[in-house]
Amino acid sequence: MLKHIVISGLVSMCGLVHAEEVGSVDTAFQLIGPDHKIVVEAFDDPAVSGVSCYISRAKTGGISGAVGLAKDPSRFSVACRQVGPIRFLHPIPKQEEVFKQSASFIFKHVRVVRIADAKRSTLVYLTYSDKVIDGSPDNSLTAVPVSGQAIPVK
Template sequence: MLKWIAAAALVATPAVADMVGQVGVDWVGNDIIIEAIADPDVQGVTCHLAYFDRSVIDRLSQGNWFEDPSNSAIECARTGPIRIGDIRRGPKGEDVFSASRSLIFKSLRVKRIYDEQNQVLVYLVHAEQVKQGSAKMSISTVALEPGEALPAR
């Protein structure tokens, strides 16, 4: 019984991001952070996410202490043989990764959408906000080989 509970917890766990790069962009200490995110339900796909990280000096001078910008970029690549687990089908897709971008109201999300007709995994990064949704987004795609595609339903 304990094994099944542990297995269920692992399946429900969102992806974890590993920082692989940090680039300083100005004299006040603002950085661009680059993280690697392995898709937890699609073995063999890794996405690299880049986003802006504000420094303490920038936060103090701008007066907006608790929020980072929505700007981000994503690129996903095949990093090994692809094995697709139980992923959601349909146009809404499912979240692969989420990180807070403000104290309460904003998060950065990576969503996977399976384009069944073209046999492509589409990864979308966007900000989600309670008020005023953000139009800032970026996408990346990973084409599947014939043996990797999910069977038609």
């Protein structure tokens, strides 16, 4: 069991793509350690050039947040937009995880899954969190239309 936990932790640190923080706002003052805040991060879809996604999520401050032991709340939002010509770098799966980031020491992650809706020529992005024992039903959804070309689905 310990081996599984250690491997899960190492895999989660690698991540699929890394998000870049583009801004944040404080939501609650903490006397010791950083304040609680909402962070806005951006990442580019690793298989679809011309699509960028923005995630907003709550980050817990205080002492536990400062040392990386805090469990962040499962409240987040995602917005993906076309930021340039859309090009598919290779055929994409119908459904694929494109982003994963830790939301607690080891056991909780924020995830973004891309779902290709070829019938409607749309890329759908779903964000949610999971935990080893119990995930959260909180989620957010966004869609990017792909016009002038077919989505190459594997």
